[in-house]
Amino acid sequence: MNQVINKKVKFLDLGTKDYKETWDFQEEIFAQTVNKKIQNRKLSAEEQIVTENYLLFVEHPHVYTLGKSGELSHLLLDEEGLADKQATFYKINRGGDITYHGPGQLVGYPILDLENFFTDIHKYLRLLEEAIILTLAEYGIEAGRIDGLTGVWLDSKEQKNPRKICAMGVKSSRWVTMHGFAFNINANIDYFNNIVPCGIPDKAVTSMHLELGRPIDEREVKEKVKKHVADLFEMELI
16 A cells, blocks of 8 residues: 655754663654554555655764664673763664764764655665765765665775774664664764774774864754755755
């Protein structure tokens, strides 16, 4: 049964917010959307419930998160070490390995019903990456992809010194997505020394401010990322 297509996306900038609180908020929206889709299977075309889409932007206090396919050994801190770094740690339900979130990093959580757009997780990830690649290009930073690895990388072609500037990890069920991307703008990359980033031991991590040698206007970057996501997904932000 064909569902009613809704390309409107509610954009929320949550500012600085605790990771667990934000995760719970995501889970609530995600569950509501999935439940609507389950209900729709029992309804006629005229009775269909429109599913909503969200794009959340947030900055987290220092936190390490481990995805379902990750190894705990990739966290190089014990409880005391986490406390010393004023950081928290969570095992979560996205794909991927371990990553870090913290101040100076833009975290984006699209909670989309992909049946409003397209039903292709590979395309979904590539478009999120493309939004970051296009944003970096506006600052004169050439970025790209590395075969077999998610996220956005610098020196992705010659790979003499490949370094990740944006990590990605998502969950989806019934074509509804959650979790998303973490884009280093003014991030303290010393915090990445406490993990094996994304389970990849031989590649570095970087941030926009390090590549350009100056602090970056995070509000400006947010607007550029938001615009590119909206354009690539042909969504109407509200």
